[in-house]
Each structure stands twice: as C-alpha cells, then as structure tokens.
Amino acid sequence: MDKIETEQNMASTELPHVQLGKAPLPESPILLGWLRQMLLIREFEVRTMQAYQNRLIGGFCHVYIGQEAVAVGSIAAVNPDDPIVLAYRCHGHALARGMDPKYCMAEMFGRIGGCAKGKGGSMHMFDAPHHLYGGHGIVGAQTPLGAGLAFATKYEDEVLHDGKSQHVTLCYLGDGAINQGAFYEAMNLAGLFNLPVIFILENNRYSMGTAIERGTTMASELHTKSAAHGINHAIVDGKDVVSMYQSFKSIADWCREESRPFFVEAQTYRYKGHSMSDPRKYRTREEEAREEGSDCIDRLEKFLCDEHDLTTDGIKQLTRQVKTQVREAVDWAKNSPETPMDELYKDVYVDHWGPFTGTSKPEMLQGEDE
Amino acid sequence: MSERIIEFRDALCEAMSEEMRDDQKVFLLGEEVAQYNGAYKISKGMLDEFGPRRVIDTPISESGFSGMAIGAAMRGLRPIVEFMSWSFSLVAADPILNNAAKMLYMSGGQFGCPIVFRGNDGAGGQLGSTHSWCVESLYANVPGLKMAIPYDAYDAKGMLKTAIRDDNPVFFLESERLLSTTGHVPQEDYTVPFGQAFVRRQGTDCTLISFGRPLHFCFEAAEELAKEGIDCEIIDGRTIRPLDIDTMVKSVKKTNACVVVDQSWSFASIGSEVASQIHRYCFDDLDNFVHRVHSDDVPTPYASNLEQAYLPNTRKICEAVRSATYNT
Numbered sequence: 001m002d003k004i005e006t007e008q009n010m011a012s013t014e015l016p017h018v019q020l021g022k023a024p025l026p027e028s029p030i031l032l033g034w035l036r037q038m039l040l041i042r043e044f045e046v047r048t049m050q051a052y053q054n055r056l057i058g059g060f061c062h063v064y065i066g067q068e069a070v071a072v073g074s075i076a077a078v079n080p081d082d083p084i085v086l087a088y089r090c091h092g093h094a095l096a097r098g099m100d101p102k103y104c105m106a107e108m109f110g111r112i113g114g115c116a117k118g119k120g121g122s123m124h125m126f127d128a129p130h131h132l133y134g135g136h137g138i139v140g141a142q143t144p145l146g147a148g149l150a151f152a153t154k155y156e157d158e159v160l161h162d163g164k165s166q167h168v169t170l171c172y173l174g175d176g177a178i179n180q181g182a183f184y185e186a187m188n189l190a191g192l193f194n195l196p197v198i199f200i201l202e203n204n205r206y207s208m209g210t211a212i213e214r215g216t217t218m219a220s221e222l223h224t225k226s227a228a229h230g231i232n233h234a235i236v237d238g239k240d241v242v243s244m245y246q247s248f249k250s251i252a253d254w255c256r257e258e259s260r261p262f263f264v265e266a267q268t269y270r271y272k273g274h275s276m277s278d279p280r281k282y283r284t285r286e287e288e289a290r291e292e293g294s295d296c297i298d299r300l301e302k303f304l305c306d307e308h309d310l311t312t313d314g315i316k317q318l319t320r321q322v323k324t325q326v327r328e329a330v331d332w333a334k335n336s337p338e339t340p341m342d343e344l345y346k347d348v349y350v351d352h353w354g355p356f357t358g359t360s361k362p363e364m365l366q367g368e369d370e
Numbered sequence: 371m372s373e374r375i376i377e378f379r380d381a382l383c384e385a386m387s388e389e390m391r392d393d394q395k396v397f398l399l400g401e402e403v404a405q406y407n408g409a410y411k412i413s414k415g416m417l418d419e420f421g422p423r424r425v426i427d428t429p430i431s432e433s434g435f436s437g438m439a440i441g442a443a444m445r446g447l448r449p450i451v452e453f454m455s456w457s458f459s460l461v462a463a464d465p466i467l468n469n470a471a472k473m474l475y476m477s478g479g480q481f482g483c484p485i486v487f488r489g490n491d492g493a494g495g496q497l498g499s500t501h502s503w504c505v506e507s508l509y510a511n512v513p514g515l516k517m518a519i520p521y522d523a524y525d526a527k528g529m530l531k532t533a534i535r536d537d538n539p540v541f542f543l544e545s546e547r548l549l550s551t552t553g554h555v556p557q558e559d560y561t562v563p564f565g566q567a568f569v570r571r572q573g574t575d576c577t578l579i580s581f582g583r584p585l586h587f588c589f590e591a592a593e594e595l596a597k598e599g600i601d602c603e604i605i606d607g608r609t610i611r612p613l614d615i616d617t618m619v620k621s622v623k624k625t626n627a628c629v630v631v632d633q634s635w636s637f638a639s640i641g642s643e644v645a646s647q648i649h650r651y652c653f654d655d656l657d658n659f660v661h662r663v664h665s666d667d668v669p670t671p672y673a674s675n676l677e678q679a680y681l682p683n684t685r686k687i688c689e690a691v692r693s694a695t696y697n698t
Contacts, residue, residue, distance in 0.1 A: 118478075353565060
C-alpha cells in the first residue's frame with residue numbers, strides 16, 4: 001500500500017525527458033486504407049453540407065474537411081479498444097474509428113437508424129462497440145471525461161484485473177477549448193493521478209471566428225500549458241497522416257507503458273466555416289488557398305504514388321468506392337424511419353418509472369453482445 | 371431484536387463500505403475523503419480498509435473530478451463523488467447536469483452513468499449565502515437524474531445503498547445538521563427503495579410534507595400544534611425524483627389540508643411543484659389552498675438571528691398549519 005500511495009501522490013515537478021522515436025510505417029495496404037478513410041471522411045462531409053443545405057440536417061453542424069489526417073493518423077496508432085472522446089466536430093473521428101457512415105448520417109437526419117437513434121445529432125456521435133464515448137457539445141467538457149475514461153481503464157486493469165495498466169485514451173479538443181477551465185482541471189488530474197490519456201489539441205487556429213492569438217495567451221507556445229501540469233508534449237504536423245501516425249504510435253506506446261498523460265498539438269486547418277452558417281469573414285481567401293495547398297489527402301496520394309505504386313487509376317477507383325459508399329449512406333439515412341414517438345421517453349432512465357419507459361439499444365448495436 | 375443506535379454519518383460510512391466490499395467497481399473520491407478521513411468524518415477509516423486506489427483524495431477541482439468520475443461511470447465503474455458541500459457543486463454544474471444526467475439519452479441508450487454525487491446540502495449554520503445552498507429545487511428540474519434526501523440514520527444507510535446500486539445518476543443530499551443525530555440501524559443488509567414516501571407521524575387535521583432536515587421542525591411544530599388540538603400527519607417524501615405523490619395525495623384526501631415545507635427558495639421550487647400536484651389531484655378534497663413554508667426569498671444571511679428567521683422553522687410551520695386549517 002505504501003508503494004501505491006507514493007505513486008498516487010507523485011505529482012512530479014519535473015518533466016521526465018522523453019525521447020520518442022518515430023514508429024516504422026506499416027505495409028502499403030494499411031497506408032491505402034488511410035487514404036480511403038480520408039477520402040471517405042471528405043466525401044461524407046461534402047454530402048453532409050449538401051444535406052444540411054437541403055434541410056435534411058438541422059441544428060448545428062460542423063464539418064471536418066481539412067483536418068482528416070489528425071483523426072485517421074492518431075486513431076490508426078492505437079488499439080481498437082482504446083477509448084476515444086472528443087468535441088462536437090466529430091463525424092470524421094467516428095468514421096475513422098469504424099462507425100458505418102450510414103449510422104452517422106442517419107443520426108444527423110434525426111432518424112431511428114442513427115447511432116443515437118436521432119437523439120444526439122451532429123455534435124454527439126456515440127459508438128459503444130467502437131469505444132467512441134461521444135461527441136460532446138460544450139467546449140472543453142469532454143476533457144475531464146477523457147481523464148475519467150483513462151482513470152477507468154487504469155482502474156479496470158490494475159484494480160479489477162490486478163494487472164498492469166495497458167490502455168490509452170484519446171481525448172481530442174479544439175484550440176477554443178484550451179481556454180476552458182475544465183481542460184486545466186482535467187490536465188491537473190491526469191498529471192496527478194498518472195492517467196494514460198493523450199490530450200490532442202487540434203489546432204485549426206480559429207475558435208469559431210476568433211483567431212487563436214486573439215483569445216489565447218502563449219498561442220505560439222501552447223505546450224507551456226501542459227508543462228505546467230507536468231505533462232510531456234509533442235507538436236505534430238496535423239496535415240501529414242504519416243507523421244501523425246508515426247508520432248502517435250510512439251506517444252501511445254509510451255503512455256501505455258508509463259501510464260502517464262501526454263499533450264499533442266496537431267497543427268491543422270479547417271477549410272470550411274466553424275459551422276454551416278459561417279461566412280469566414282475573419283480570414284482571407286489567400287490564407288485559405290495557401291493552407292489548402294498542403295492538403296492532407298493530396299500529400300498522402302503523392303507519397304503513395306511516389307513510394308508505394310499507387311496510380312491515378314487507383315486513386316480514381318478509391319474515390320468511386322467512397323462516393324458510392326456515401327451515396328448509399330445518404331440513401332439509407334433518408335429511408336430510415338423518423339424516430340418513433342415512443343423514443344421520447346426512452347433512455348431518460350435505465351429503469352421504468354413514472355412516464356419513463358426504460359432504455360433500448362440503437363440498430364447499430366443489434367447483434368452486438370455487450 | 372436489540373436496537374443498534376449509530377450516528378447518521380456512520381450509517382453513510384457503513385453503506386459505502388458495505389457496497390465497496392460487495393462490488394469492486396464502487397469507489398469513493400472527493401476532497402479530503404481519504405487521508406483526512408472526510409471533512410465531516412463520513413469516510414472515516416475507509417482509506418485504511420480500501421486503500422488509495424478506491425478511496426481517492428482529489429484536489430479542490432469539482433468540475434474536473436466530477437467530469438472524471440462521469441467518464442469512469444460511462445465505462446461501467448460506479449463512482450461515489452463526495453461534494454464537501456453541494457454549494458461547491460455549482461462549479462461542476464456542466465458535468466453533473468449536462469453529462470451525467472443526459473448521457474444515456476444523448477447516446478441513444480449506449481452509455482449510462484451509474485454514479486452517486488453526495489454531500490451536505492442546506493444551511494450548516496452561519497456559513498453565509500455561498501455555502502448554504504439548497505440545490506434540490508435547482509437540480510430537480512433536470513430529467514435524467516434521481517434525487518434522494520434522507521432524514522434519519524436508518525434511511526441514510528438504506529437509501530445510500532439504493533443510490534449506489536442504481537444504474538442512473540443519483541444526487542444524494544445530506545444535511546450537516548443531521549450528521550450527528552443517532553438512530554436505529556439494523557446489522558443486517560437492507561435498502562430503502564426510491565419513490566416511497568414515509569408517513570412519519572399519523573394525524574387527522576393537516577398533512578405536512580417535507581424532505582430532509584426541515585422535517586425536524588415539522589415534528590416540533592406538530593407537538594406544539596397538538597397542544598392546540600391540531601393533529602398533523604407528517605410525510606417524509608424521501609426522494610424528489612421519483613416523487614411519491616400517491617402517498618401524499620392519500621394523506622391529503624384524509625386531512626383535507628396541506629402544508630409543504632421546503633428549505634429551498636419558494637419561486638419555482640420543490641414546494642411549488644408538490645403544491646401544484648396536490649392541487650391537481652386533491653382539488654375537491656382541499657378545504658384551503660396548499661400552504662408553503664420555504665426559506666425567505668433572500669440570500670442566506672450570516673447573522674444568527676436573521677438566519678434562524680430565514681430558514682423554515684417551527685414558528686413559520688405552525689403559522690402555516692393554523693392558516694391552512696382556519697385556526698388563526
């Protein structure tokens with residue numbers, strides 16, 4: 001018990017020097033898989049915007065175009081049962097984690113076939129079998145949850161199973177969230193309790209219409225914020241999926257081994273507005289063109305053509321495949337029935353009482369054994 | 371069977387300890403719960419028994435540790451979060467209301483949140499307004515959570531066990547002023563189910579409905595009123611969500627008069643909700659409108675005399691009962 005106590009109370013005052021090598025790249029088929037995922041996410045988001053304009057999707061809707069490499073590269077670097085939690089720009093991560101696009105689209109359409117039976121919407125993608133603990137709409141609110149998921153895996157591994165902590169949680173946030181108190185509390189707890197969680201700051205440089213320098217101190221040295229909580233950091237090119245993967249593999253392995261948190265700033269850019277109603281008056285078209293000039297998909301395509309025998313025909317074929325897949329997802333979502341009225345009072349409480357009618361699983365989970 | 375008399379705080383400790391022995395997924399976290407043995411000594415001895423992995427001292431970081439516990443509950447662990455005071459839960463309003471209470475719904479039934487938030491609620495005695503919150507009216511407005519307020523040691527243990535075993539988030543509101551009270555708590559395992567109000571005093575002339583500490587003043591008032599020939603029935607609602615309106619209605623149909631005693635402020639409160647439901651279900655039975663006794667509609671004052679006048683007290687309850695029963 002003495003040993004454990006020491007460990008729990010070890011809020012280290014010095015950052016251990018961590019030398020992380022870059023993990024080796026996987027084989028070509030895996031790399032092609034990443035390209036396919038990024039193409040899928042982009043096509044999905046294009047069709048999402050169309051559907052929103054056609055009023056098939058309501059509410060707030062935030063698309064991920066431009067940032068695909070962050071989700072794809074980081075998620076590829078961890079195990080399928082490592083938990084993921086994130087903010088409201090969450091379609092891309094859900095697809096990268098393996099959610100069938102039809103459930104994601106149907107959720108936005110507010111249909112019973114949606115991953116949350118149409119009760120969550122665009123900002124709240126959940127997928128239990130894929131260990132995706134949501135999309136969360138309140139900026140920064142997901143960061144204590146991320147610490148909690150890491151707490152839970154550590155508790156399960158060490159207390160319930162009497163072994164070594166062996167999971168790592170991915171907790172994504174935008175650059176707007178770094179000014180929320182919840183994030184600092186989450187980092188403090190993660191540092192204090194040695195929680196294996198990677199806080200992934202997707203720095204797309206704008207929190208809604210506010211450029212990072214206008215809202216954040218030390219905007220060019222964000223790692224100082226994690227260092228203040230005894231958490232190591234890395235800065236990664238978030239528009240390079242290869243770099244994302246290689247860095248994340250090393251970081252995730254280190255977090256798993258050491259049972260410690262990490263802070264990663266993934267530098268990226270969102271091509272579209274913050275949400276569907278954003279005319280982007282706060283930045284220039286020249287800046288956008290410059291950023292789109294180093295597009296993550298273009299870069300992976302070039303890399304694969306140069307070094308892995310991918311051809312233009314191969315790219316076309318992949319593009320056709322994802323277009324078909326997304327079209328089918330949209331059709332499926334359209335044909336999914338409206339969420340029936342008896343769902344209104346379902347999932348409020350697990351049990352039945354008063355007007356509440358217990359809970360049921362979405363179609364996505366049918367056939368899954370818990 | 372011989373009586374086993376213990377303190378309210380020890381009843382809470384027994385409930386947590388027994389559930390933690392039975393289920394390794396249950397753990398306790400909060401400020402000063404471990405090495406300090408609890409700011410109010412509720413978790414005394416638990417660190418020694420369960421070790422620091424299951425009895426966890428947190429920094430003063432309510433938003434952070436509440437959110438962390440909710441994340442853990444999403445994976446099926448069963449955290450007990452101690453708020454030193456529910457007054458401090460206000461800085462954790464987002465996680466406890468937005469995440470804990472709504473997770474099951476927003477995830478379409480995929481992720482529940484089996485968690486207990488517990489701690490002191492209400493005026494502790496000259497703490498000033500920021501430390502004297504009664505959160506029940508504020509939080510009970512939110513669907514997805516359950517809310518329980520024990521009055522005696524027996525209920526404290528039985529209801530906390532029910533809370534810990536519940537698969538939904540439970541807001542468990544204790545009163546600092548009740549922690550040292552004593553009562554019979556049986557040795558054997560038992561629980562007190564939610565949604566079952568308890569008739570603590572039988573009477574024929576007026577139904578007094580309350581939750582938690584104000585029940586103490588209801589008993590004092592009932593004794594005083596008995597001398598005047600007014601016979602009060604006292605109902606301990608026990609839980610606010612679920613609310614056992616049936617037991618309350620049954621009583622009012624018998625007494626034809628009702629006073630609700632609620633320590634929160636009057637506007638949009640538990641008291642107004644209960645009164646509204648009694649009016650609806652006992653419309654033809656009531657001889658008078660439902661009277662309500664609350665804390666006065668001002669911030670909680672520090673000065674002792676003002677604070678006593680502010681809280682629902684025996685004098686206010688007696689006046690309300692006399693008025694409701696036309697004995698003025």
